[in-house]
Amino acid sequence: MQVAKVICRITLATICVSLFATASVSARAYDPAIEELVRKHEFDAAAAKGKQLFESQENDPLNWLDYAMLLESIGRREEARNIYLEFIQRFPGDQHVAYARGIVAKLEKDLDWFPQEADQKLSADDSYLVQTIIFSTLGKWPKSKMPIKVAVRVDGASQVPQKFLALSRECPAVWQRASNNAVTFKIVEGNTPADLDIVWTSNSNRREVCDRQAGTHVDLQMQTGAINHATIYVLTKSHMSGGLLLDTSARRIVLHEIGHALGLWHSKDPDDIMYYGGMHINLGVLTARDVALINKYYSRDITDLSQLAIDACKKVTSDHDSRLFPQLYLQQGLACNRKHNYKQSIECYKNAINVLLQSNKHRNEDLIFNYFDLGDAYMTMNQYKEAEVNFRKAAELSRAENGQPNLTRIEEFLFYCQIENKQYQDAEKLGQALILRLAKAGQLSDMADQIYVLGTLYHAQEKYPQALASYKQARAVFDKLHINSVNANECRKQCATLKP
Numbered sequence: 001m002q003v004a005k006v007i008c009r010i011t012l013a014t015i016c017v018s019l020f021a022t023a024s025v026s027a028r029a030y031d032p033a034i035e036e037l038v039r040k041h042e043f044d045a046a047a048a049k050g051k052q053l054f055e056s057q058e059n060d061p062l063n064w065l066d067y068a069m070l071l072e073s074i075g076r077r078e079e080a081r082n083i084y085l086e087f088i089q090r091f092p093g094d095q096h097v098a099y100a101r102g103i104v105a106k107l108e109k110d111l112d113w114f115p116q117e118a119d120q121k122l123s124a125d126d127s128y129l130v131q132t133i134i135f136s137t138l139g140k141w142p143k144s145k146m147p148i149k150v151a152v153r154v155d156g157a158s159q160v161p162q163k164f165l166a167l168s169r170e171c172p173a174v175w176q177r178a179s180n181n182a183v184t185f186k187i188v189e190g191n192t193p194a195d196l197d198i199v200w201t202s203n204s205n206r207r208e209v210c211d212r213q214a215g216t217h218v219d220l221q222m223q224t225g226a227i228n229h230a231t232i233y234v235l236t237k238s239h240m241s242g243g244l245l246l247d248t249s250a251r252r253i254v255l256h257e258i259g260h261a262l263g264l265w266h267s268k269d270p271d272d273i274m275y276y277g278g279m280h281i282n283l284g285v286l287t288a289r290d291v292a293l294i295n296k297y298y299s300r301d302i303t304d305l306s307q308l309a310i311d312a313c314k315k316v317t318s319d320h321d322s323r324l325f326p327q328l329y330l331q332q333g334l335a336c337n338r339k340h341n342y343k344q345s346i347e348c349y350k351n352a353i354n355v356l357l358q359s360n361k362h363r364n365e366d367l368i369f370n371y372f373d374l375g376d377a378y379m380t381m382n383q384y385k386e387a388e389v390n391f392r393k394a395a396e397l398s399r400a401e402n403g404q405p406n407l408t409r410i411e412e413f414l415f416y417c418q419i420e421n422k423q424y425q426d427a428e429k430l431g432q433a434l435i436l437r438l439a440k441a442g443q444l445s446d447m448a449d450q451i452y453v454l455g456t457l458y459h460a461q462e463k464y465p466q467a468l469a470s471y472k473q474a475r476a477v478f479d480k481l482h483i484n485s486v487n488a489n490e491c492r493k494q495c496a497t498l499k500p
């Protein structure tokens, strides 16, 4: 018999979607000499001068933040993280602790996925591409969304200077020109619904900006990578000084966040609009590199772009102990999935697994994600034997991690494959355990799905009374929760037609 597609195909949150990107603003006036050195890309000299200044006023908490930001802005992310951490320890009551924690969290993830040593060996162009592939959602605005409707809004009763609103309305056109009209925008007024909302707030406690200057939330359809909507929040004032942003900062931040809303990530070159770091010398203009990347991103296939990123990294490092390559392959696999090129995504996940197994320090979590996605790709191609093997590996590793990251989801897929592979005894045992666990966790809708699948298992074995009993049990839950999914409707149909 044909079992209806059972599971809503949400992966295990394979890619770590970083919903909020940050753009910090320099705390206080730096020593202009340091800024000049950064402008000239003389980073070592800037660091030396910054260190001197820092050591002369160690009791001033803001001084710590200034120094950390300087280090961050010149790519010394490890040292920056350590300074932020020490700041948090030394000044636990300081009002900027939450802000510093936010940055530490971001830095930790950056360092974990994209080691500083590798980044330092990459050209600025390659680093920019690699960051975009690793950290972004790899989403794009589809052609059907053009022109992207943009609204510039004020959050509640926030005090927002008119000039900030006015300059925000000019920013989308800058990206439009840069992209050679691959992305187009239209500003809408009043309460007209928009695709991209740029919201200015003066409330520094607002969740979206409490630990950062600005944030962009991208809402996309995971399966296709099509961006539906994005919201940008920008704080009107500097977290550090509390003073109103300069016009150039405001413009730079809005342009930067729109870059994220379009799918781009960070550049390591302080000249670029998508540069991230404490010291900002960009005055609100896109550089040739920004222009090149947005054009590449919208004209080329993400799978190819991932390959370019992988090739660039291979040239500078063979380090398998970092998460760099697995992450790149994982993202490439996702891009292949979105094109329904499952054969190629299988190769990507296999590459990721090979790299992980070669590493001495790999994390089980990464292996689990890859085995799961590999199984999922096989399942999509109806290769249930191969799918089962990989789901089984994912499940075994997950059990060793106390069921993390999502043993239940893995077992649901394994259960489904075992039925397809006619491993009825194993499947029955697994299904019953799964149903029990879902019941205990109160996940009733998922539980009903699995009871229904158990029914199909009995059904396939021609155990009609048991099949009917399961279908009825599942239907009762579907009805109670008013669920009208494919499974629920199929279940109702079976209840009506199956004779015990």
Ligand SMILES: [Zn+2]
Binding pocket: 021, 022, 023, 256, 260, 266, 276
């Ligand atoms: Zn950013």
